[in-house]
Amino acid sequence: MSFLGNKAILDCLKKGKVIEAFEEQRIKNGAYELSLGEQVFLTNSGSKEIKNVEPQGVIHIEPGQFALLLTEETVKIPKDKIAFISIKAKIKFKGLVNVSGFHVDPDFKGKLLFSVYNAGPATIVLKRGDNYFPMWLAELSEKQNYKGTHINQNSIPSSPIEALSQGEFNSPQALMKEIGQSNSRITSLEKDNKANNYIAITALGFVFALLLKLAFDFYALDKGWDKAIEYNKKQVNIDSIINQRLLDKKQLLQEIELLTVKKDNLIKTK
Template sequence: MILSDRTIRQLLRQKTLGIQPLDDGQIQPASVDIRLGDTYSIAEETSAGIVYLDSEVRYRTIRAQSYLLLPGQFVLATTMEYFRLPNDLTAFVEGRSSIGRLGLFIQNAGWVDPGFEGEITLELYNASRSAIELRAGRRVGQLVFARMDAPAQNPYRGKYQGQRGATGSRIAQDLELQK
């Protein structure tokens, strides 16, 4: 079940759900607006020009109040907000329609798992033919919360727990665990 603004406010008051910083105006009828933080990460090019999924990827991370996203460019960004989800809530990121209509695609790579705590890394892609200026504090998407039928038996405690800033892929850690 998708949570309403009323339920989101109640969970925030009870401190069951944590979102910091949060302005009341960010709470929408069935979501919470998320804002861009000031950290961006760009995957460094490899000498072979190929990203291998079984190798560690290196990133160049910058902090800036604005970032110019060129046409066809991909960048990781972070939310301004730090989230703390209880073990019976999950969430997913949706882009804002007004931003998508400009050619800026915003998502994250899956669900925000129950038990997750941290800033959310966003994957941004400029599909337009013009550069797009990104600014810290700009509302770019929304987080939609859904209540699970029961608390997770194994809430999230993974490699991105507690992340701050635009966090690059840690796929190489998965490979180490498989060995």
């Protein structure tokens, strides 16, 4: 397999075998540069419908979003040749990645469809009519007939649109933002949980301290009551002893008084 150079590509174009109404200045570095056409489909579009781009109009492919891009040119690949397609480096460096096929079958006729993804950090702007898609041609050893389903393709088919319309596509930046927000919520919940644990432990400690104080107070009260009873018993004993002494003293005074009377009577008798 050998690739065609600029002169061989020009010869094919002049014979009308590859691209009608071609522009010779688009033949560069052994490839023909195809341009962005009228129809595009963007996953960041709210309508989820094919968008028709006006001549010289622009489209915006947001970060993390897919797009289906149809070429302006209709190509006709000869049966004895195969084409290889890509995206120009200056667009690739911005983050636009071709996720569709990289070759065109022999004998294919129609507009080419590129499925791309913006893996970069910024919005990529493309303009209708600008050259973004180089196409190389290579010789085959024998002729091949096209047996695919995209013959005479002149619009974006429904199948890739359905595949890209199943859900929302979030950019890596949006996903990182959501992860950051989730981490913030988790951190907040952890802080709340720690605060609740602290409050619970503090409350439990307070209740334990209160119960302990009540136990000591009850113990002290119980001991105090016992001491009071003991003190009263001692006081009663002391009062009993004093009363007994007073009675003994009274009885002694009575005996002394009686003896005094007897003494006086004896003296008078003499």
